Amino acid sequence: MRLIGDKGMRWILLGVALSAIASLLTIALFIFHEGLPFILRVGPREFLLSSEWDPQSGHFGIYPMIVASLWVTLGGMLVGAPLGIAGAIFLNEFCPRPLTRIIKPTIELLAGIPSVVFGFIGVMVLAPVIRQYLGGPGLSVLAASIVLGIMILPTIMSISTDALAAVPNSFREGAMALGATRWQSVHMVVLKAARTGIVASVILGMGRAVGETMAVIMVAGNAVKVPHSPLDSARTLTANIALEMGYATGQHRQALFATGVVLFVVIMALNTVASLAARRRAGAA
Amino acid sequence: MFRSAIRSGCLAAAASLAALGLAGCGKARESVTVAGSTAFQPFAEKLAEQYMADHADASITVQGGGSAVGVQSALSGAAQIGMADLVSLPPEAKALTAVAVARDGIALVVNPRNPVSDLTTDQVRGIFNGQITSWKDLGGEDHAITVVSREAGSGTRSSFEDILTGVKLTKEAIVQDSNGTIRETVANDASAIGYLSHGLISGKVKAVTVDGNPCTTEAIMARKYALVRPIYLLTKGAPAGAAKGFIDYILSQAGQDLIRKDGLIPAR
Numbered sequence: 001m002r003l004i005g006d007k008g009m010r011w012i013l014l015g016v017a018l019s020a021i022a023s024l025l026t027i028a029l030f031i032f033h034e035g036l037p038f039i040l041r042v043g044p045r046e047f048l049l050s051s052e053w054d055p056q057s058g059h060f061g062i063y064p065m066i067v068a069s070l071w072v073t074l075g076g077m078l079v080g081a082p083l084g085i086a087g088a089i090f091l092n093e094f095c096p097r098p099l100t101r102i103i104k105p106t107i108e109l110l111a112g113i114p115s116v117v118f119g120f121i122g123v124m125v126l127a128p129v130i131r132q133y134l135g136g137p138g139l140s141v142l143a144a145s146i147v148l149g150i151m152i153l154p155t156i157m158s159i160s161t162d163a164l165a166a167v168p169n170s171f172r173e174g175a176m177a178l179g180a181t182r183w184q185s186v187h188m189v190v191l192k193a194a195r196t197g198i199v200a201s202v203i204l205g206m207g208r209a210v211g212e213t214m215a216v217i218m219v220a221g222n223a224v225k226v227p228h229s230p231l232d233s234a235r236t237l238t239a240n241i242a243l244e245m246g247y248a249t250g251q252h253r254q255a256l257f258a259t260g261v262v263l264f265v266v267i268m269a270l271n272t273v274a275s276l277a278a279r280r281r282a283g284a285a
Numbered sequence: 286m287f288r289s290a291i292r293s294g295c296l297a298a299a300a301s302l303a304a305l306g307l308a309g310c311g312k313a314r315e316s317v318t319v320a321g322s323t324a325f326q327p328f329a330e331k332l333a334e335q336y337m338a339d340h341a342d343a344s345i346t347v348q349g350g351g352s353a354v355g356v357q358s359a360l361s362g363a364a365q366i367g368m369a370d371l372v373s374l375p376p377e378a379k380a381l382t383a384v385a386v387a388r389d390g391i392a393l394v395v396n397p398r399n400p401v402s403d404l405t406t407d408q409v410r411g412i413f414n415g416q417i418t419s420w421k422d423l424g425g426e427d428h429a430i431t432v433v434s435r436e437a438g439s440g441t442r443s444s445f446e447d448i449l450t451g452v453k454l455t456k457e458a459i460v461q462d463s464n465g466t467i468r469e470t471v472a473n474d475a476s477a478i479g480y481l482s483h484g485l486i487s488g489k490v491k492a493v494t495v496d497g498n499p500c501t502t503e504a505i506m507a508r509k510y511a512l513v514r515p516i517y518l519l520t521k522g523a524p525a526g527a528a529k530g531f532i533d534y535i536l537s538q539a540g541q542d543l544i545r546k547d548g549l550i551p552a553r
Contacts, residue, residue: 054437054453055437055438056437056438056443123469124473127473131473131474137431137459137474138473139459139470221459222459222460222461222462223458223459223460224456224460225456225457233459235460243436243462244437244438246350246351246353246354247351247352247353247354247436247439248438249357252437252438
């Protein structure tokens with residue numbers, strides 16, 4: 001240990017820490033280097049707003065995929081956010097301690113299930129039920145939304161629980177001293193105090209939903225068209241890249257990288273918003 | 286301090302890499318890499334196993350990746366032999382030597398509950414173009430047709446569209462990325478129609494006859510069934526060495542019998 005010394009160790013650790021940032025930069029640089037020239041050549045308008053995607057005949061419009069990604073993510077939020085937040089409130093405010101000790105690890109276990117498994121259950125159970133009772137092909141925006149909602153549940157729930165737990169007990173005691181019932185103190189005081197943390201949890205969940213690929217490919221049906229109803233099949237940005245990557249050469253390959261650029265920008269924006277929200281919370285506390 | 290630590294680390298890494306390289310090169314076996322078509326991949330693996338059992342000096346590695354990868358890696362030299370299952374090879378493949386080693390039928394499959402069991406090529410074209418949208422128009426029940434297709438770039442899809450000619454896939458089509466998932470989707474959806482490699486038909490789906498001809502080995506051998514694609518092995522220049530040996534083995538009686546036994550149609 002004398003060989004390296006205190007100072008040397010610091011430099012080594014700095015190098016290791018920088019390598020993480022370097023890999024992020026390399027990835028970003030690579031994606032933009034491969035994708036951006038293509039977007040500029042085809043024209044951002046054509047690429048982002050045309051709904052004609054036919055690589056074989058040189059049509060590259062990802063508008064249907066952008067819309068599909070938004071729909072599927074929004075759907076996932078509609079399923080996952082209320083469940084996750086309600087679950088967090090119950091766990092933190094109403095649940096008896098011994099029960100919490102069983103429920104919380106179980107929910108966190110959900111985060112460890114591989115996405116292929118979620119996709120598989122979606123294909124085998126969810127899609128046939130949707131097809132039978134609601135119509136359409138079954139593999140649809142709705143199926144993808146439900147699967148994504150369940151997948152992001154642990155993220156939203158655990159971060160929201162932390163946000164709620166960070167609210168000082170004096171807030172609850174103060175509310176009760178003023179004559180509020182338990183529920184009143186929760187929704188009028190505690191939720192307001194934990195608001196930014198809950199928002200951050202939802203945005204992080206959203207980031208995961210936008211980026212999810214495998215499960216979505218399996219349950220969304222991947223049709224290249226703008227979905228008009230939740231029962232329509234749709235292809236997300238991530239699915240578009242993963243489905244065609246194996247075959248793509250030349251322009252087609254660049255178009256997929258360009259799809260990656262769009263996805264990268266969307267996810268970066270979401271993460272920035274989430275970290276801003278989290279920082280405001282830290283500032284307020 | 287920091288510099289020297291890094292430098293010694295690099296040296297150690299370089300030394301270990303060199304050691305690995307030496308160990309790898311130690312054996313005097315001639316190695317051949319075969320890459321490409323996922324439809325032919327399982328057959329190539331079996332053939333390679335047989336070939337290596339007879340030729341102890343050859344080492345054959347089989348990789349998938351799809352027909353486009355087969356063409357690309359044969360061109361770039363990443364693989365000595367590329368596999369492609371395309372009706373019309375892309376223009377860049379002109380520089381390669383192509384040998385047809387087998388043929389594969391593309392079966393049209395529907396759900397077993399679907400009463401429709403014969404389609405004409407015109408009807409198939411209409412379904413995949415999106416002009417025919419209900420099974421009622423084809424003598425079936427009054428259900429909307431769920432068209433299931435492969436992704437753009439797939440060898441099966443481009444062969445299918447090349448043979449039918451004039452197909453511009455309907456935007457309503459559901460896209461699945463392998464023969465297996467196509468089969469599952471069709472098996473689960475009573476109003477679905479899809480296409481897949483003829484060797485992969487199972488009891489879960491029903492293959493329909495096209496223009497009255499069933500998708501069977503006999504009908505394909507008799508050249509009656511229309512939807513058939515060749516499987517090519519591609520080499521840069523004429524095949525030589527172990528690559529030539531392997532291709533010759535595939536074309537031999539023993540190799541062709543093995544291909545036939547597992548559900549493909551031999552080339553000769």
